[in-house]
Amino acid sequence: MALSPQIQKVVGGGAVPLTNYDYIDIADGTGIVNFYLGNSYQNGASAALLSRTIWYPTTKCYSRYKYLTVSGAGFETVQEMDFDVQLNTPRIISGKALLNVTTGINISDITAGTTHFKFLNARLRKWNGTAETEIAQASGNMIARTAGEAAMYYNQEVIQITVPQTTFKTGEVLRLTLEHKGMQSNDVGLMSMAWAYDPYGRAASGAGLVFDAITFPTTAIIKIPFKLDI
Numbered sequence: 001m002a003l004s005p006q007i008q009k010v011v012g013g014g015a016v017p018l019t020n021y022d023y024i025d026i027a028d029g030t031g032i033v034n035f036y037l038g039n040s041y042q043n044g045a046s047a048a049l050l051s052r053t054i055w056y057p058t059t060k061c062y063s064r065y066k067y068l069t070v071s072g073a074g075f076e077t078v079q080e081m082d083f084d085v086q087l088n089t090p091r092i093i094s095g096k097a098l099l100n101v102t103t104g105i106n107i108s109d110i111t112a113g114t115t116h117f118k119f120l121n122a123r124l125r126k127w128n129g130t131a132e133t134e135i136a137q138a139s140g141n142m143i144a145r146t147a148g149e150a151a152m153y154y155n156q157e158v159i160q161i162t163v164p165q166t167t168f169k170t171g172e173v174l175r176l177t178l179e180h181k182g183m184q185s186n187d188v189g190l191m192s193m194a195w196a197y198d199p200y201g202r203a204a205s206g207a208g209l210v211f212d213a214i215t216f217p218t219t220a221i222i223k224i225p226f227k228l229d230i
Contacts, residue, residue: 025095030095032223033223033224035083035176036052036199037101038220048197049084057197062197063206064207067191068189079195082176084174094164094166094226094227097224098161099157100219102220103120104155104194105152108151109190116144118183119180120139120178120195122159122177123137140158196216198213198219
């Protein structure tokens with residue numbers, strides 16, 4: 001189906017060719033841009049980023065071990081990472097963002113009679129160099145793994161985030177924050193988690209988990225909706 005010739009630009013950003021979008025959602029009036037999640041280094045320090053280009057990152061999987069307290073303390077953050085992209089023209093985002101990322105949990109160190117619970121939380125934020133502003137957040141499925149089950153468990157997360165209309169000025173940063181939350185049913189014990197984020201989709205491993213890039217994809221993508229002037 002031919003696209004409407006009236007779609008010429010992102011609101012506030014001036015005329016932008018349609019090739020700037022990965023696809024157009026006519027029903028929502030948005031241009032969707034796919035951003036890959038990945039790792040890089042800047043001045044010797046590790047930096048996570050969002051990018052439309054595909055690159056070979058030095059780190060393909062982020063894993064972490066943490067001793068958790070009893071369930072009465074509620075969920076604790078086991079992993080957290082910020083992925084940034086700077087917008088170099090004024091932009092407006094609005095609509096449904098969609099995140100795809102494969103996560104895993106390793107319960108090989110679980111205590112008998114204990115259940116581990118975990119979920120992935122995704123936040124969209126705006127960063128202007130001084131202050132961070134919350135835009136929207138959503139969580140994936142709750143995963144429960146009990147002692148005696150297979151030690152390694154993988155989950156292909158698909159998280160939809162409802163994004164209110166939000167304006168970005170030139171130079172402001174769109175930030176995706178991922179938070180892996182965990183809790184134990186009883187006792188104090190070790191929880192091991194990981195997620196894969198290789199733009200090239202190669203096999204990756206961490207925390208005893210092996211993402212084979214076939215059954216368990218390693219490419220992580222978020223689809224961001226930019227408002228169109230129709």
